[in-house]
Structure formats: structure tokens, C-alpha cells
Amino acid sequence: KQSKAYAKFAGAPLKVHKITNPWRSPTGILPALKTREEGSFSQPSKIIIQLRKQKYNADYDLSAKECADTLAFVSLLEEKLLPALIYTHWVDAKNYVDVTRRWYAENIPFPLNFLLPNRIHGRQLERLRLVRGDPTLEPGEQLEKELYHDALECMTLLSQRLGSQKFFFGDSPSSLDAYVFGHLAPLLKIKLPNGKLQQHLNSLDNLRQFCTNILVLYFPSESREAPAKKVSNHADGGDFDNEPHKRRNQILSVLFAVGAMLGYAFLSGIITIKHTPARLEEPHVDEEEEEED
Amino acid sequence: DSLLGEVLVVELNTAEPWPENATLYQPLREDQILLSDCASSLAVQAYLRMCGLPVRVCCRANAEYMSPSGKVPFIHVGNQVVSELGPIVQFTKAKGHSLSDGLDDVQRAEMKAYMELVNNMLLTAELYIQWCDDTTSSEITRPRYSSPYSWPLNHILAYQKQWEVRRKMNAIGWAGKTLEQVYEDVSQCCQALSQRLGTQPYFFNKQPTELDALVFGHLFTILTTRLTSDELSEKIKSYSNLLSFCRRIEQTYFEEQDRDVKITIKEKL
Numbered sequence: 369k370q371s372k373a374y375a376k377f378a379g380a381p382l383k384v385h386k387i388t389n390p391w392r393s394p395t396g397i398l399p400a401l402k403t404r405e406e407g408s409f410s411q412p413s414k415i416i417i418q419l420r421k422q423k424y425n426a427d428y429d430l431s432a433k434e435c436a437d438t439l440a441f442v443s444l445l446e447e448k449l450l451p452a453l454i455y456t457h458w459v460d461a462k463n464y465v466d467v468t469r470r471w472y473a474e475n476i477p478f479p480l481n482f483l484l485p486n487r488i489h490g491r492q493l494e495r496l497r498l499v500r501g502d503p504t505l506e507p508g509e510q511l512e513k514e515l516y517h518d519a520l521e522c523m524t525l526l527s528q529r530l531g532s533q534k535f536f537f538g539d540s541p542s543s544l545d546a547y548v549f550g551h552l553a554p555l556l557k558i559k560l561p562n563g564k565l566q567q568h569l570n571s572l573d574n575l576r577q578f579c580t581n582i583l584v585l586y587f588p589s590e591s592r593e594a595p596a597k598k599v600s601n602h603a604d605g606g607d608f609d610n611e612p613h614k615r616r617n618q619i620l621s622v623l624f625a626v627g628a629m630l631g632y633a634f635l636s637g638i639i640t641i642k643h644t645p646a647r648l649e650e651p652h653v654d655e656e657e658e659e660e661d
Numbered sequence: 662d663s664l665l666g667e668v669l670v671v672e673l674n675t676a677e678p679w680p681e682n683a684t685l686y687q688p689l690r691e692d693q694i695l696l697s698d699c700a701s702s703l704a705v706q707a708y709l710r711m712c713g714l715p716v717r718v719c720c721r722a723n724a725e726y727m728s729p730s731g732k733v734p735f736i737h738v739g740n741q742v743v744s745e746l747g748p749i750v751q752f753t754k755a756k757g758h759s760l761s762d763g764l765d766d767v768q769r770a771e772m773k774a775y776m777e778l779v780n781n782m783l784l785t786a787e788l789y790i791q792w793c794d795d796t797t798s799s800e801i802t803r804p805r806y807s808s809p810y811s812w813p814l815n816h817i818l819a820y821q822k823q824w825e826v827r828r829k830m831n832a833i834g835w836a837g838k839t840l841e842q843v844y845e846d847v848s849q850c851c852q853a854l855s856q857r858l859g860t861q862p863y864f865f866n867k868q869p870t871e872l873d874a875l876v877f878g879h880l881f882t883i884l885t886t887r888l889t890s891d892e893l894s895e896k897i898k899s900y901s902n903l904l905s906f907c908r909r910i911e912q913t914y915f916e917e918q919d920r921d922v923k924i925t926i927k928e929k930l
Contacts, residue, residue: 446777498831
């Protein structure tokens, strides 16, 4: 999620290869960033470090304190929000079966579509067990309550920190904005049967506005499709599930792609001027991405 | 376990004042306690001292097993047992003691984020160095961890714990890191803390909060613990404001308080 938006924000010349087969990724998992010089990377934070090394940096204007704040809030997101997000997409029984697994089954080549979702489901549950130190943990109300409590608190804290600003550090987006967007956007757009997290997010006006803002500004093609979806919903009179597969898959694939890698974009001007000479020599950066968390 | 624990604790304890005989339990100080546990314990002690809440420190070899969540330290207050800094902060808040009431929303969000940063990077790094670095694990960690027990239990417990921690490191993606990378992460974390602290006495200017207690617990412990190499403490020493921060808290809340207690005792005699 983070890397694509980061790249867009920073104006990095990235070729986005949308692939659905993680085995084709250079590192075996997605998302992955491949550069000519330094090989391949997979973790979003490492991808951002690599892009920065190549001088595409959207945090250029941040003060030292703001950079420190970024690291802190990223930790907050990873500790408090991410587990709940993973739970809601991959472990929660209803969500996993009705939405996530079904999407994979329809969009990924055989035989991966049978193997992969279950593998990820099992792995995420195992990971939750290890991190919480309880080998007998089962998906259920208790676990959900704890995870969601942390996630709701995290979202509220983000909302408080954002206040009435456009981005977290003023008028230009930074890597923190990318991280937050990457985590929250799928939550906003993908309708899940068990939607407690979505409800809370929708109740936080400034966060919701923040996400929509970025979607409209930096991913205009994708945000245009969302209204189309709504229109067809009314026309069909049906809900999300009754939509024709094609449109839903389009939107979901885009959202998962967006969700999988975000980065941040620098408003043009400063960074283009600084980097035009560099761009001539910099190796071309290939990025392959898909959703896999 | 934290959510239900918190709710239960809040409901049962709003009325009772802080008793004189509150006790904090941790593993044996000299031979057994590990870097990460020592840091967590010191953080809780610092927090309680900052709140002005007296607590007796009690060292027990089986503290980890006595704890309700399996983590140390834990405090025994009245007839309640609460473990780990987060729930303890909630617990004291329910009794009317809080260090972060004066913060506004933005500051509180920042405080929580920085506490997560410490947990995410510093604590995990400590665990990594203790259990995943073979040299440290065999020379320091396993002998210390198993010191209260006789053979063969000592080996079994130590290796079991090591296996547990390594699996967890694997699950969160730290297993593939080298020691150098972990030191680098610690450095980044310290840089962020140092930048945030700036020239202020505490993270939120004049008054300490639970964040100060947590940072102090970890930094002070790293600075004063002998490991296989000095590299970890050197990373912290390169930030002078962090050093003076630790010194300030040590002087204000540990040395002076203890001296005042001694004076009061002398006067009574």
C-alpha cells in the first residue's frame, strides 16, 4: 500500500506491474520492489528507504521532530491497527469466506486460487497466536473485541492528531500520510459483512475526508470507478454482492493494488527541479505489486 | 487479555486508595533478570515514583509464572494483581492518579505513538539481542534465565523460552535481521526520541508522563547492563540529551526520593 503512493508522491519513475501471481514476484512475496542495482525488496518500509536512497524523498520538508513523529505513528499503526486489519480481512470467519477468499478464488490463476488464500489465512492466525503468546487462540468474539478495541483507539488517536489539517504535517503529503492512507483506504472502500472497523472510521469525519482527498488527488482513475459502482448499485437495486463480477473485480483489484502499496507523492516543483539531472543517470525502477499482507 | 483486565480492574478499584503495602514483583536482580524484563520493571517503578505512589520491590525467581499475563513486572495492590505498564497506568488512573491528564488530544496521540515506538523497536531489539544472537544467548541469557533451577530443568526452560521468542521474532519479521541491522534500528529509534525530546526536560515539557517513564526504563537499563559488546549503549551515548534525560530522572525520582526517605526515617529515630 505504502510504496505506490510514496512513489507517486515523490514523482519516482515507476512502472507498476500488476501481477496476481506472487510466485512471479522477484522476492516470492508481494509487494516487491526491484531495482537494477540493489536487487529486490519486499517490506514497504524498506521500499520507502530504497526510494529515498534513490533520492525520491517526500519527507524532504519535514522538520526533525516531524520525522521522529512519523516513525512513532508508523509504529502505532503497525502495533495497534494492522493486527485488526489483518484479522478483519483474513481471520474473521464471515469476512474471509464471503469477501477475501471469494475474490482470490475468482482472480488468481489455478491452482493458486485454492492454495493461497487458505495458506495466508492459516499463517495470519498462527502469527496472531504467536504475537499474543496464546497457542490456543481462536477467532471469535473475545479476540475480536481486544483487537478492535486497540484499532478503534488507534483510529481515534490518528483523527485527533490530524485535527483539521489537510495532511498530517501541514499542506503537503508525506510518508506518514501514505502509511495511514494505505491502511485505511481498503477499509473505506471494501464492504465487509462484519464492518465494525468501517463504521468507526466512517464516524471520524476528518479521517474519512483525508482518505477521499488523497484518493481523488493522486488516484483519480480509481476514485472515478467508485462512483460508477454506486450508480450501478442503485440501478440494480442490489447490494455489493449482486454486482456483475467484472466491475467488482476491477474495483477490488484496483483497491487491493492501491491498498497493497502506497507511497507518497511530492507535489511537483521542488522535487522535479532537484531531480531532473539525477533522473538521467538513475536506473529505471521496476515495481511489481499486488495485494498480499 | 488487556481489555477485559482493564474493565475488571476499573470496576473493582475506583473506591480504594493506594495502600502502603503495594508490591512489585520481578525476577531476581543479581543473577536472573534479563535486559528486557529489567527495562520493563524499571519503567513501572519510575512511573509509580513519578505518581508519588509507594511500592516495595520484591524479587522472586518465579515472578514470570506468578504474573497473570506471564509478563513481568506485575504489581500486587490490595487484592488486585496487574501486570505490564499499559494496564498498570490504567489501574492507577482508575484510582485517581494520572500523569497525562494535562495533555491535549494531539499530545496524547503523540504520547501513545511514541510509547508504541519504544515497544516496537527498543523492546523488540532487546528481545532479539537476548535470545536470537547466539553469542549473547549462550553466554548471558540462557545461564541467567535458568540460574534458579537445577539440571535438567534449567536447560529445558531456557531452550523452551528461546524457541518461543525466536518463533515470535519470525512471525513479526525480525528473524531475518542481522545484529547490525538491529543496532541500526535501535539507533533510529534513539534518534527519533532524541529529536522529539529536543532541549526539553521531559517529552511534554515540564512534567513527566508515562512515556518518560518508559523511555527511562529502557535507556537506563541498556546503559547500565553489561552485554557481550558495548555497541548498544554506545548508540544511546551518542545522544547527549537522552543521557541527561536519564540522569535527570535518576536524580529526581530515585536518588532524591530515596534520600528523603532515609532522612525521614532518621528523623523518626
